[in-house]
Amino acid sequence: MQFIYNSLMNQKIYIETYGCQMNVADSETVMAILKSKDFFAEQNIENADVIILNTCSVRENAEQRIWNRLDFLKGLKKRNKKIKIGIIGCMAQRISEKLLEHEAVDFVAGPDSYRFLVDLINEADLHTKVSNTNFDINETYSGIESIKENKNKISCFVSITRGCNNFCTYCIVPYTRGRERSRSLEDILHEINILKSLNYKEITLLGQNVNSYLYSTSNQDINFPKLICKVAETLPDLRIRFTTSHPKDISNDLIYAIAETPNICNHIHLPVQSGSNKILDLMNRKYTHELYLERIEKIKTIIPNCGLSTDMFCGFSNESEQDFLESLNLLKTVEFDSAFLFKYSVREGTYAAKNFIDDVPEELKMERLNEMIKLQTSISLKKNTEKIGENFDVLVEGFSKRSENDMFGRTEHNNVVVFPKNNCKIGTIVKTKIIEATSATLLGKVVIDK
Ligand code: SAH
Numbered sequence: 295m296q297f298i299y300n301s302l303m304n305q306k307i308y309i310e311t312y313g314c315q316m317n318v319a320d321s322e323t324v325m326a327i328l329k330s331k332d333f334f335a336e337q338n339i340e341n342a343d344v345i346i347l348n349t350c351s352v353r354e355n356a357e358q359r360i361w362n363r364l365d366f367l368k369g370l371k372k373r374n375k376k377i378k379i380g381i382i383g384c385m386a387q388r389i390s391e392k393l394l395e396h397e398a399v400d401f402v403a404g405p406d407s408y409r410f411l412v413d414l415i416n417e418a419d420l421h422t423k424v425s426n427t428n429f430d431i432n433e434t435y436s437g438i439e440s441i442k443e444n445k446n447k448i449s450c451f452v453s454i455t456r457g458c459n460n461f462c463t464y465c466i467v468p469y470t471r472g473r474e475r476s477r478s479l480e481d482i483l484h485e486i487n488i489l490k491s492l493n494y495k496e497i498t499l500l501g502q503n504v505n506s507y508l509y510s511t512s513n514q515d516i517n518f519p520k521l522i523c524k525v526a527e528t529l530p531d532l533r534i535r536f537t538t539s540h541p542k543d544i545s546n547d548l549i550y551a552i553a554e555t556p557n558i559c560n561h562i563h564l565p566v567q568s569g570s571n572k573i574l575d576l577m578n579r580k581y582t583h584e585l586y587l588e589r590i591e592k593i594k595t596i597i598p599n600c601g602l603s604t605d606m607f608c609g610f611s612n613e614s615e616q617d618f619l620e621s622l623n624l625l626k627t628v629e630f631d632s633a634f635l636f637k638y639s640v641r642e643g644t645y646a647a648k649n650f651i652d653d654v655p656e657e658l659k660m661e662r663l664n665e666m667i668k669l670q671t672s673i674s675l676k677k678n679t680e681k682i683g684e685n686f687d688v689l690v691e692g693f694s695k696r697s698e699n700d701m702f703g704r705t706e707h708n709n710v711v712v713f714p715k716n717n718c719k720i721g722t723i724v725k726t727k728i729i730e731a732t733s734a735t736l737l738g739k740v741v742i743d744k
């Protein structure tokens with residue numbers, strides 16, 4: 295056994311990450327686990343001994359991308375039979391058996407099984423496919439220091455909770471990620487101190503619903519507002535962000551903490567999903583349109599100019615023209631800076647898949663989605679145009695994709711600003727004046743403070 299292990303040492307690992315920021319953070323955890331066992335990170339897929347896809351199941355098209363990718367990888371494997379291919383993440387958890395049937399797949403691991411990846415990689419061979427999709431309610435990957443690879447990166451993610459207990463009726467996440475659990479305060483502070491020493495300039499605290507973070511010890515209960523203040527105080531020179539907040543749980547304490555703490559960014563991502571109370575009820579979101587607007591008003595009053603973004607999708611079961619209009623009206627009322635807009639995709643195993651009929655025809659879903667996108671694009675353009683002439687501090691993230699002469703970064707409100715490079719360094723904060731705007735980007739120039 296020892297001999298087999300030795301013969302497999304020094305293998306090169308290539309990881310591709312799909313889906314949400316949680317998966318980005320998880321891929322780093324996976325790399326940290328594998329590196330501690332003498333595996334190496336490889337950036338070029340052609341040179342890899344082990345290829346891992348960290349997958350998402352949130353909508354059908356997210357899974358379709360993986361099936362297409364696997365068909366491509368089948369070709370790569372024909373040329374080099376020694377390559378091992380593994381599927382991890384939400385799709386691995388949801389349909390492990392089906393994935394193992396694919397010619398290219400050698401091993402499968404669910405989100406709570408990453409500590410066993412080395413064994414899975416070692417056990418998988420030409421004749422044996424292996425999987426581990428056990429849930430572990432205690433698994434928060436404590437003691438594993440995620441390795442943030444790219445030296446140019448100035449921003450990174452830190453998971454504070456895993457799993458979800460909300461069971462929104464359309465959503466697969468509670469089934470792929472298991473029950474919610476919070477990481478210990480000590481673990482989080484340990485990780486962020488490492489990130490500080492690595493010179494990161496911005497961290498984003500992650501959870502499906504960060505507001506339900508709770509870490510209890512014999513003498514104190516740390517909730518999310520307390521945690522984020524502690525993180526902000528520990529890293530006074532870094533920008534602190536968080537996602538995602540559930541509207542039913544976002545507290546006044548959090549809103550005041552954001553307003554009062556300079557390095558907590560004034561941006562809140564607050565997914566609304568629908569503007570219709572009938573649909574919100576069918577979704578089991580546990581808030582009404584009115585309660586959502588009350589929270590937004592509170593945010594706008596306590597944190598003037600707070601950046602606001604949301605998620606919304608159309609075409610859920612029973613969504614009438616009237617329900618859809620209420621969603622459009624909500625977009626108009628709030629005027630989010632940006633929104634992630636989707637059309638409903640039935641996820642097998644969810645409450646909605648078992649109990650509701652997917653009764654909005656595909657063409658109508660598409661029509662409604664296009665209408666939402668058109669409306670939000672015009673709102674984003676209006677919001678961005680209003681910023682022309684204003685000055686914003688921008689954390690420089692890198693060079694613009696379009697031109698080597700331009701750089702880009704984000705304001706604390708999460709607006710992207712592109713500006714001529716002007717000797718600016720990645721990782722520094724520069725003051726920019728906005729001179730032009732599109733619906734997605736602000737164009738600025740650097741202003742020198744006198
Ligand atoms: N925890 C976050 C969201 C996680 S999933 C929250 O509660 O808001 C990210 C987004 O995908 C959701 O906000 C929702 O807008 C969308 N989504 C989730 N399931 C979906 C489905 N079955 N069809 C279409 N969109 C979906």
Ligand code: SF4
Pocket residue numbers: 458459460461462465466467468502503540
């Ligand atoms: Fe899914 Fe709802 Fe949990 Fe978000 S809160 S992950 S939408 S079940």
Ligand code: F3S
Pocket residue numbers: 312313314315316317349350351352383384466467470471
């Ligand atoms: Fe996708 Fe899983 Fe994230 S389903 S959105 S990768 S939690």
